Amino acid sequence: MTKPLISIEALARRYPARGGGETTIFENVWLPxxxxxxxxxxxxxxxxKTTILNVLAGLDQPSGGAVIVDGREISGPSLDRAVIFQGHSLLPWMTVIGNIAFAVTSRHPEWGREKVRAHCQKYIDVVHLTGSEHKKPAELSGGMKQRVGIARALAIEPxxxxxxxxxxxxxxxxxxxxxxxxxxxxxxxxxxxxxxxxxxxxxxxxxxxxxxxxxxxxxxxxxxxxxxxxxxxxxxxxxxxxxxxxxxxxxxxxxxxxxxxxxxxxxxxxxxxxxxxxxxxxxxxxxxxxxxxxxxxxxxxxx
Incomplete structure (x- = not known):
């Protein structure tokens, strides 16, 4: 078998228990x-489940073990790992393309405006939102908002x-x-x-x-x-x-x-x-x- 892209190794998460000691939520979790x-x-x-995902995202620290991504242990958030939450988490004052472009320029600050726009349009087309580029979140249905979130995540090519x-x-x-x-x-x-x-x-x-x-x-x-x-x-x-x-x-x-x-x-x-x-x-x-x-x-x- 080829070397895994992500390797969860001996992962554990513990919290202080009321009255002293610790409560172990999970421990010794291994997953390639x-x-x-x-x-x-x-x-x-x-x-x-959500704690494991948050550790993978770099939003939480494990009590034990590690997560290795592409040969390196993660220690915090990274644009190599994009998260889609239950809520769409869009910026309400930005348009569809503006929300996606905000993420793309974070990933590629050296890109010019036209290259960013073309890259965003590619993923807008992928999630079938062509024609809605200049709508704001308030003008979109719940499903369309979630599509924008997916396009934004994919556009940074995590x-x-x-x-x-x-x-x-x-x-x-x-x-x-x-x-x-x-x-x-x-x-x-x-x-x-x-x-x-x-x-x-x-x-x-x-x-x-x-x-x-x-x-x-x-x-x-x-x-x-x-x-x-x-x-x-x-x-x-x-x-x-x-x-x-x-x-x-x-x-x-x-x-x-x-x-x-x-x-x-x-x-x-x-x-x-x-x-x-x-x-x-x-x-x-x-x-x-x-x-x-x-x-x-x-x-x-x-x-």
Whole structure:
């Protein structure tokens, strides 16, 4: 395997506990992310998902461990890592192109006005906002604002795009279309992405790998799930693929049951936090014998 672009190594975050001592939110977290991978992190509230993202962004400091990006340990924010938050975080007095240009000139202060404008226009076109260049945020819908945020992040050409539940505040139709758009953009640009979400179907649509975190405090990576759906999956049709329900049921079972029982599950079994189990849930072939509810044999067919 090639050397990862991002390497999370022995990461831990602890906070002072009331009455003395410390509360460990997560510890000994190891995760490599290859260039061009789309990785989603799933887990219940309190397992430290946003804290991990903030450490990756350089907005928070770990209590232990390190994050290595392209061979260098991160120590603070950098234009190599762009963040898209739940809110669009646009400057309300600036236009669409002005918001994007503000980020681009921070990245390339030596560029002239025309080069900045042309570069911004490229990413405005990518997110399908052509014609809205001179509108201000108050004139845009929620989905359009979030597209501006995505264009702004992509325009600085970061090594890594960090996304903190960027679609959670949108209505279902806008969310679905924007998820599809993000997948298209990240595939076309080969963008490396780390995203946190509570939405199983969102993770199945977008991610190449889905990282499952146990419940906090003391959360850890339980396993890494490789997405077994086709690369060209679409929201409207991915449920028709044979592996859809096997993958979805595996993720759902983890969130409902295994996330809180993981410590008991691995008791007495080898578990190496540096190499969490990698699983590839898929449909069982037709003719594989399983047991019915009454214990009698039956043949399993692909759903």
């Amino acid at each position: 992310i290859q260039k061009g991978e789309f990785v989603c992190l799933i887990g219940h509230s309190g397992c430290g 090594k890594m795009l960090l996304m903190d539940e960027p679609f959670s505040a949108l209505d279902a139709l806008t969310r679905g279309s924007l998820q599809d758009e993000v997948r298209r953009i990240c595939t076309e640009t080969e963008q490396t992405v780390f995203m946190i979400t509570h939405d199983i179907d969102e993770a199945m649509l977008l991610a190449d790998k889905i990282v499952l975190m146990t419940n906090g405090p003391g959360a850890k990576i339980a396993e890494i799930v490789e997405n077994t759906l086709p690369k060209d999956r679409r929201p409207a049709t991915m449920h028709k693929h044979a592996n859809y329900y096997a993958l979805r049921n595996h993720l759902l079972d983890f969130l409902v049951t295994r996330s809180k029982n993981f410590a008991a599950e691995i008791e007495g079994k080898p578990y190496d936090p540096r190499k969490p189990p990698v699983v590839r849930p898929g449909a069982k072939p037709v003719g594989v014998e399983t047991l019915a509810d009454d214990g009698s044999p039956r043949s399993a067919a692909i759903a």
